[in-house]
Amino acid sequence: MKFISGIQKINWLKIMRFSGTQLILILVFAGMSYARPGNAQINMEQRVNLNMHDATIASVLHRLEKLTDVKFVYSLNRVNVNRRIDVDVTNARLDSILEDVLIKNGIGYEVVSNRVVLTPGITNRTASLTGLMQAHDLHVQLQDVEVRGKVTDENGSPLAGVTLQVKGTNIGTTTDNQGNYVIHPLSANDTLVFSFIGYERQEIPIAGRSQINIQMHATATGLNQVVVVGYGTQRKVDLTGAISVINSNDIKDIPVGNASYIMQGKASGVAITEQTGAPGDYIAVRIRGVGTINNNDPLYIIDGVPTTNGINNISPDDIESINILKDAASAAIYGARASNGVVIITTKHGQAGKTKINFSDYTGVQARGHLIKMANTKEYVNAFNIAAKADGRQPIPLDMLDTLPDINWLKEILKPALISNTHLSISGGNEKNQYIISGTYFKQDGLITNSSYERFNIFSSLTLNPYKWITIGTNMNLAYSKTRQVGSSGDGYGVGNPGASVVRYALFRVPATPVYNSQGQFVDLPNPPTFFGDGYNPVAFAKSFDRSFNDYTTLGDAYLEFHPFEGFTLKTDVGTNLGINFYRQFFPTWGIDRHINSPNSLAQSVNNEFNYNFTNTLSYIFNLKKRHVFKILVGSEAIKDDIKTMSASRTNFVDQSPEFQYLDNGLANQLNGGNESHWGLFSLLGRIEYAYKDKFLLNFNMRRDGSSRLSLKNRWGNFYSGSAAWRLDKENFIKKIKQISLLKLRFSLGQLGNQNIGNYPYASLISGGFYYPFGGIPTEGYTITSKGNPEVKWETSTQTDIGLETGFYNNTLQLTIDYFIKNTSNMLLSIPEPSSAGASASSPTENAGKVKNNGLELQLSYQGNIGTKFKYDLSANFATLHNEVISLAGGKPIPGGRIDNNYYATLTAVGHPIGAFYLLVDDCIFQTPIDVITSAYQGPNIQPGDVKFKDLNNDGVVDQNDRTFVGSPIPKLTYGFTLSAVYKNFDLSIFLQGVYGNKIYNQVLTDIEGFYRPFNITKRIATKSWHGPGTSNTFPRLSWKGAINNKQPSTRFLEDGSYLRLKNIQIGYTLGNNITSKLKISSIRIFLSVQNLLTFTKYTGLDPEQYISNNALNDGDRAVGIDWGTYPSARTFTAGININF
Incomplete structure (x- = not known):
């Protein structure tokens, strides 16, 4: 244990003055400090901070090259740079450091131009460069230089297949089986670039040398990659839990607004689905299945700040990594909030070195994809007349055909739309401070008029190191977003209903009705409705409906870390997540006679949410006899959440102009309301990690949570996990197998909780507005409207995971397999009570259900190259899932997914998945x-x-x-494939994603193939319906009378929801150094990208990718997989550029 001297001599005023001054200077002057011409002569008086222990002189010199502009030139045959030394200096001059590192170890040096040439003890400061080269056999030649050498790994073993290339040329070669290479012809001033999969890329100046031996170091994406876990970090190789990691390189330049979307298909066992294709809409994230009929959203942690409302307000450009904690071993440290999994987002941070400026921009166009083939006017009239003849109704006169239009309503509402994203960041710093500040503007117009999403982000991160034992930091994300919505989904179709679907209206509307009349006014109801139905004009509906959400969010934290002695860290973190949401909806009267939606209406609301967290942790790392390594973490956390809501509405606005759309101008139906909710959580947490020779790994997590949401009797809960791993590749009998670079078995068991159960379910709710007769006179009073249950406690999830991690051929081929079991118990249900208990009161919630999820996950990756110029990465992931309800209170099934007044499409019952389809066959x-x-x-x-x-x-x-169980909306298999390739300056990425084994109830077919009202119909039912024995065994006869039978909820409308989608394909080109060097730019990359290019599916609806769960009855996951005419995903074409200064 080493105690750092001087810790008591603290000038706190200086620290605070330093922090504020540095922050102001960084923000004001950061953009002015780049692209300055440098001095070719080395400044030996420049100051450096350096702390390295038991390091080779070579690694110290390599670090100095990173911290300064110095390049060291030496011959491995004459200078011993393998000696191990300790260096611990602060603000020391470069010449002083070289005196300690080189001179005191018998190595001389000469400063020649902008290089330091090492000599074996020679200290003649006036030697010429030519003399030095000759004296040390460096063989300086102007042209046709041949260089030989050997490339080894960190253990000194030869590396075969390492690519060498002369920077800026096409000259290259690879190392042989012994790691040796020979490369020529080249110049003495050239630079060799060494690259190998799984190792850091190195650029080595030749500097006249004829032999260059190098040692390559494993990259951070390999086994030594540092992974962010709960309240700390771990090396990837030391993990004993199941964690999926998505890095910034996996998500760059993908044209999406919601950062959740970029996780889709990238991690096994994580199902990501758009609720609809509407801009800014909800993204459903389900980690290892559906564990409850209540809230299944995971917990999100953004730079240590918890949030449950997703990551829609974070710019993908500001994300460094996304770590998904899938099992109890990794998530138990979050206790009562972790049963649905945890998603940890780490934003980008500045790095010491020159100021860097990054500018990226893409813009593109979105287009509609697959369209349902609907009947044209002639086909509709013919089908109508067939049905009219069968049912004895008046047919449409055929002489009307020449006067009727032929409108494709889907094409009328789904129009090309723009999408764009602009990002600018500035980063840099030194050993004392590092910073980054960025701004991002994203705009996505919807395929349907009046639907759009735009967001503006300002992000900053600052890290200060005034002393080597203290770190001060802050991260801050400010965001403003505006979402304009039209009806995109849901089970309502009345005008003004927020769930009403414009797409559904377009499918209803017959092609024989025009969009506008001769005066340019919207044609509202078809004329006559007997022939052409009563479906509303979807174009008018979309253009008239003005519904928007304006969100202002502030998410950030400030932290203070103390490192008083080696291995000890005390951290205090204060975080906040503040959100203000303004909602506004104005729906005018419209139509030829302005009688649609009469009267007009305006509704507004404001929702303020303030969430704070205060976290303190203490960690200590120590080892015993260099074999036993312990890491201990203890801490506490306090969270407070306050929500305040106010709303108001009025109707009957005489003037509908925007300048008169204020509540004061409404003349009728004045309504207002408001409420508040509060909850808090206090927690104690701890973790113990143990490693023996990096071979045997143990991990124990514990958290004790106390939540105000539960009664005093059940307020506290304990959550835990234990896990172990055995690295067999460290055993001698495995080391002999050279092809195996990693072989690790792991096991975990633990219990997590779910506190997303609403506020205070233990308390009864009393409401006013009820009348009681007293003396024959109705008198207003109060009644119990929601019954409480003081016995309510946590939902708990007991999880088991068995995993195998393997790596072959220096981890160029990696395979990870996990089998998991996730049992949810004490699931909260609302148990119906007899009417005698009080008809006006909703049933109390009880802990009365169990659900099981289990499955197999597989993650596979391979990195390879063909020759020296073509490199590629392949990755794939698969996950199976079996979901089953084990028990319900009294065994009584719970219906869900209402599709008609008294019909439900799903049933949650013992022995079946949550929300399984339950239909006639x-x-x-x-x-x-x-x-x-x-x-x-x-x-x-x-x-x-x-x-x-x-x-x-x-x-x-x-x-x-x-009725019987006929399938589930939950996929049995989710998967993704990614190919990344680089050839010279070209790069290519292809990403495919899909699901298998799920069902979709195509409810909209009930309307357009049920033939129960004069709505438009599909082309197939108009032309292929039954019209005599043997004519069709699929589509029934055309008859409104027959619809009573034919449109019953059944497997007729249930379809296979499986699909494989070419999610993204991108090709890029990076300009050569010969161009960028002239422009004084580090790099320029241009790219083209296509999103959702192809979809392979049997589903006949507009889009098989949907996760609708927002029906009017709030059935949640019990209503998933019902298509009411869902807003489809767009096919997106973009072009962009990325510039680094």
Whole structure:
């Protein structure tokens, strides 16, 4: 243990003055300090901070090259740079450091131009460069130089296949099986570039040498990669839990606004799905399945600040890494909030060195993809008349055809839209401070008019090191976003209903009705509605509906770290997540007679959420006899969350102009309201890590949480995990197998909690507005509207994980396999009570359910090259999932996914997945009257051409008792593939993502193929419907009377939701040094990208990728997979540029 002297002589005023001054100077002058011409002569008086222990002289010199502009030239045959030394200096002059590092170790040096030439003890300061080279056999030649050497790894073993290239040329070669190489012809002033998969790229000036031997170091993306875990970091190779890591290189330049979207297909066991394709809409993240019928969203940690509202307000350009904690071993440190998994986002930080400026920009156009083939006017009229003849109704006169338009309503509402993103960052610093500040503007217009999303971010990070035993830092993200919405999903279709779908309206609307009349006004209801239905004009609806969300968020933290002695760290962190949301919706009256949506209305609300966290941790790392390594972490955390909401609305605005759209101008239906909610959490936490010879690894986590959401009786809960790993590659019997570079077995077991159960479910809610008769006179009073249950406690999740991590051929080939079991118990349910308990009161919640998720995850990657110019990376991930309800209170199933007034498409029941589809089974089409008579009774007026259903209980009658479980919206398999390749200055990336084994209930088909009202219909039912025995066994007869039977919720409308999508393909070109050097620019890359280019699926709807769960009954995950006419994802084409100064 080494105690740093001088710790008591602290000038706190100086520290604070330093911090404020540095911050101001950084923000004001950072952009002025780049691209200055440098002095070719070395400044030996420049100051450096350096702290290295038990390091070779070579590594010290390499570090000095990183910290200064000095280049060291020496011959390995004459200068011993393998000697190990200790260096610990602060603000020391360069010449003083070289005196200690070189002269005191018998190595002389000469300063020649901008290089330091090392000599074996020669100290003649006036020697010429030529003399030095000759004296030390460096063989300086102007042209046709041949260089030989050997390349080894950190252990001195030869590396075969290392690529060497002369910088700025096409001259190159590779090392042989013994790590040796020969390269020529080249100049004495050339620079050799050494690169090898899994190792850091190195640039070595030849400086006249004829032999250059180098030692390559493993990159951070290999086993030594540092992974952010709960309240700390660990080396990837030391992990005993299941963590998926996504780095900034995996997510760059992808044209998406929500950072959650960039995780899709990148991590096994993590299902990412857009709720709809509308800009700024919710992204569903499900880690290892659906564990509850309540909230399944993971916990997000952004630079140590917890948030449950996702990461939509963070710019993807500011993200350095995303770590997904999937099992109990990695997530238990977050206790009561971790049962759904944890997503840790680390933003970018400044690095010591020259000021760097990065500018990136892309812009593009979005286009519609697959369209449902709808009937044209002629096909619609023909189908209508067939049905009219069958049902005895008046047909459409055929002479009207020449006067009717032929409108494709999907094309009318889905128009090309722009998307763009501009990002600028400035970063730099020195050993005392590092900083980065950036700004990002993102704008995405929607395919549908009046839908858009724009966001502006200002991000900054500052790290100060006034003394070597103290670190002060702050991270701050300021964001403003505006989301404009039109109806995009949901189960409502009344005008003004926020869930009403413009796409659904477009599918309803018959092609024989125009968009505008001759005066340029919107045509509202079709005329006559008897022939052409009563579907609203979707173009008018989209353009008239003004609905927006304006969000202001501040997310950041400030921390202080003390390192009083080696291995000891005390950290205090204060974080805040502040959000202000303004909601506004104005819906005017419109149409020829302005009677649609009468009266007009304006609704506004404001929601303020203030979340604070105060975290203190103490960690200590020590080892015993260099074999036993311990790392101990203890800490506490306090979280407080306050929400305040106010709302108001009015109707009947005489003037609908924007300048008059204020609440004061509404003349009727004045409504207002407001509420507040508060909750708090206090926690104690701890972790013990142990490693024996880097071979046997143990990890124990514990957290004790106390939440105000629960009663005093059940307020505190303990959560824990234990895990172990065995690195077999450290065993001698495995070391003999040279092909194996990593072989690790791990096991974890633990218990997590879920506190996303609402505020105070233990307390009953009393509300006013109820009337009681007293003496025959109604008198207003109060009643219990929500019953509490003081016995309510945490939902808990017990998780087990068994994993195998392997690496072959120096980890160029890696395979990770995990099998997990996730059991949720004490699931919160609302148990229905008899009416005698009080009809006005909702049922209390109880801990009365269990759910099991289990599956297998596989992550595979390979890095390779073909020759010296073509390099490629391949990666793939797969995850299976089995979801099953183990128990429910009383065993009574819970319906969900309402698709009609009294029909539900899903049922959550024991032995089946959450929200499984529960429907009648379609059994083809009745072909003859005999077929109808001899089959189970389905009701009166059944005729040939109607849908036949299976009588599953064999009682001779088809009714709701014949419904059965027919599939689940939860995919059985999720997967992703990524190919990255580099050839010379060109780069290519291809990303595919998909799901398999899930079902989608295509509810919109009930409307456009159910034939129950004069809405438009699909082309296939208009042209392929049954019209006689044997004509169709798929599509029923055209009849409104038959619709009573034919549109019943059944497997007729249930489809396979599996898909494989070419999610992104990008090609880029990096300009050569011969161009960038003239422009005084470090690098320029231009690229083209296409998002959602191809989709392979059997699903007939607009888009198989959807996660609708926002129906009017708030069924959540019990209503997933029902398509009400969902806003489709766009096919996006972008072009961009990335410039580094």
